Amino acid sequence: MGTATLVRTVVVALVSATGAAALALPAAVAAPANEPANRPAPTATPTEEPSPTEPPEPPPDTVPPPPPDLGEPEVEPGGEITLAFAAEDRSLVEVVEVGEDAESDQPVAQRRANAQAQELRWTAESGERTYEVTATDREGNESQPATVTIEIDADPPVVRRFEVTSGTAKDPLSSVLLVTEPATTYAVTVDDEVVASGTTADTGREVIEESLDLADGRYPVEIDLADETGNTTEDRQVLVVAVGDLFVRARLTSEPTDLSQVVEIRATPGATGQVEVTATADDTADDTADDTADDTADDTADDTAEDTDAATEVEPERFRVADDGTAEVRLQLPDGDYEGAVVRVEDAQGREGSTAIDGFAVDTTLPELELALVDGVAEEGRLAFEVTAEEGSEVDWRVLDTAGRVVTLGTFIASATPEVVDRDVDEGTYTVEVSTADIFDRTAEQQTEVTVASDPITPRTLALAGLVLLVLLLALFLVARRLWRRRQERREERRALGPRLSAQEDRAAYERAEAAWVTQHQALTRLVHVARGDVPDDLVLPVGFTLLPGEVALWSTSARLIELAESGGDDAALEGGSGDVVVTDQRLAFVGAGGAGGAEGAASRDWWLAAVERVRHLDHERTVLRSRDAPGWTGVAYAAQVTRQYLDLALARAQGTPYDGIVDQGLRDHEMRRPTPPA
Incomplete structure (x- = not known):
């Protein structure tokens, strides 16, 4: 309670007490003490009674109440504000917003005070707002304002x-x-x-x-x-x-000759799956029959073969797809043909997906090749040998004399039965060489020596031959004497002309073969020197190609850029632009025909030998490589076959593998194949 209020209350109390005493005083004076109390009062003479004394008017209250005491404001959702306060009893407390952003000059809240702690409530919009709180007493005296600033958040969170x-x-x-x-x-x-x-x-x-x-x-x-x-x-x-079937793609990236068949898979991350391989019925039956025959009787093997007429599935190989969506499965499969494989995946929700891989073959065994002499033939003045090879494979054979010259040669396609080669050769010692290559360019070679005796001729044989010849001559003389005379001149011309033409053709064929042999011999001789450490000084490098410090160029020739299609087959090689290829001790480099810029659109390309993971020679004139820093199979098709040997030499050096002996052997083999001049 303020000082002004206290003074005002005391004054009112004093005035009230003084008036009561004045009113009671005449009655006390009018009744003497010695008068009986029940004495009748005398009749008053009508006279004018004096007016009673009135209390003085209190002074007007002009003292304002003190400013309200304010608590800490509370802001609730929706901009609802609660403000605790205490003010003079019975004063009217009002809240008015002030400032430039004030929504109104009218009170936003008001309440009659009771001199106790109370609360004011009102609602406002978001923002920083300032309010003045005043107390007004009943006489209209207004206190000084108490100011409060409130940060208001009345807006719900925004979903952006x-x-x-x-x-x-x-x-x-x-x-x-x-x-x-x-x-x-x-x-x-x-x-x-x-x-x-x-x-x-x-x-x-x-x-x-x-x-x-x-x-x-x-x-x-x-x-x-x-x-x-x-x-x-x-x-x-x-x-x-609504996911439906899961995504899955798979392909076989290994070669049929690899010990492990590698399946690369792209599928849903985190999914699990399995690779199901199906072998062909014939291969499964044969394998089963062979395995059974080792341990049981032949009839048991036959029964097993009959039970495996249908295709048989290999034990599935399970895998899990990594977070990057890839997986690799290595299959250990026996040699044989396979109808294909199915890759199946499944996620945690039971959704499935699958894809198929086309049929493929596994062949980790070197080509079969056996060479044997036919007994008793060499003693009769002839050379005969027997060759056994895989059915359908191409077999090359040749017979060399002691000087290394080719006496006779030939080629045949192996059948289910051994092939017998029988030739009439002169007396002497010969070396028989046979070789074959399978469809994967793996070779097998066999050789043997044989001594052929002279032809056995007996007197009886000579007499019989002379008699037969005499009879034939006589018959010819009797029947064709006239015709012989008429056509003798023409026959003589044909006899003279025929040998001359045949000799010319033989000579031309020999010269062509000799020229090709000399060219290849020079190339192989150069390769031998390079393999032994000589630095070539006769190379003309293509325009735009620059050797790195310490890099040595081994070979250069014209070439075309090639790339294997997705199927990966040798016949799927796609040729690009032309240019030149350079083999160095560090890389295989292709330079487009327009130089480093590749004017014909064939971009330059480098295969660094240290990064090469695999090499495939598609044939003697095409090679593709796979590197760690580039996906897929890419390479070059070159004109000079010796390019392949230079590349093998560079790869062997990069891997620390000896290669000199192979090169030397290649030169010796070539020298043994020098064409024989016609007689």
Whole structure:
């Protein structure tokens, strides 16, 4: 209670007490003490009674009440404000907004004070607002204002971005994405289950993204947001998941001759799966029959073969797809033909996907080749040998004399039975060489020596031959004497002309073969010197090619850029632009025909030998490589066959493998194949 109020209360009390005493005083004086109390009062003479003494008027109250005492304001959701205060009893307390942003000059809240702690409540919009709180007593005296500034947040949190995304065949994980205001508490609910909750950072833009592993179906997705004041926002969407079959791709990247067959798989990350390989019926039956024959009787093997007429599946190989969507499976398969394989995957929700791999073969065994002399033939003045090879393979054979010259040669296609080669040769010692290559360019060679005796001629044989000849001559003389005379001149011309033409053709063929042999011999001789460490000084490098410091060029020739198609077969090599290829001790370099810029569109390319993982010689004029730093099979097609040997030499040096002996042997083999001049 203020000082003015206290003074005013005391004055009123004194005035009230003085008036009461004055009113009681005449009665006390009018009744003497010695008069009986019940004495009748004398009749008063009508006279004018004196007026009683009236109390003086209190002075007017002009003292204002003190400013209200204010507590800490509380801001609640929706901009509702609660302000604690205490003010003079019975004074009227009012709250008025002030400042440039004031919504009105009228009181936003008011209440009659009771000299106790009380509360004022009102609602305002968001922003920083200033209020003046005053107390006015009953006399209209207004206190000095008490000022309070309040930061008000009446707005609910804003959903800046709310997205739901269904999974796909490649990535079956669905997702929900949320972007809201800083310092906002959030909860993300999917199908009545909270999948993400927390509070965003006080500053900056935070993206909330949650992956969802859901089966196919419809899912309600709800978000609940609340700011620091307690303002809330809700939103809801429906997520429809319809992934269907999972994505899966697979291909066989190994060669049929590799010990392990490698399957590269691209599929849904995190999925599990298996590779199911199916062998052909014939191969399975044969393998089973052979295995059974080792341990049981022939009839048991026959029964086993009959039971495996249908294709048989190999034990499946299981795998898991990595987070990058890839997997690699290595299969240990026996040699044989396979109808194909099926790659199946399945995710955690039971969704499945599959893809097929075409039929393929596995052949890790070197070509079969056997050479044997036919008994008893060499003693009769002839050379005969027997060759056994894989059915359908091409077999080359030749017979060399002691000087290394080719006496006779030939080629045949092996059949199911051994091939017998029988030739009439002169007396002497010969070397028989046979070789074959399978479809994978793997070679097998065999050789043997044989001594052929002279032809056995007996007197009886000579007599019989002379008699037969005499009879024939006589018959010819009797029958054709006249015709012989008429056509003798023409016959003589033909006899003279025929040998001359045959000799000319033989000579021309020999000269061509000799020229080719000399060219190859020079190239192989140069290769031998390079393999022994000589640095070539006769190379003309293509325009635009520059050697690195310390790099040595070994060979250069014209070439074309090639690339294997996705099927990976040798016949799927696609040729690109032309240019030149350079083999160095560090790389295989291709330079486009226009130089470093490649005017014809054939870009320059380098295969660094240290990064080469695999090399495939498609034939004697085409080579492709696979490097760690480049996917797929790429390479060159070159004109000079010796390019292949230079590349093998460079790769052997890079891998620390001896190669000099192979080169020397190649030169010696070539020298043994020098053409024989016609007689």
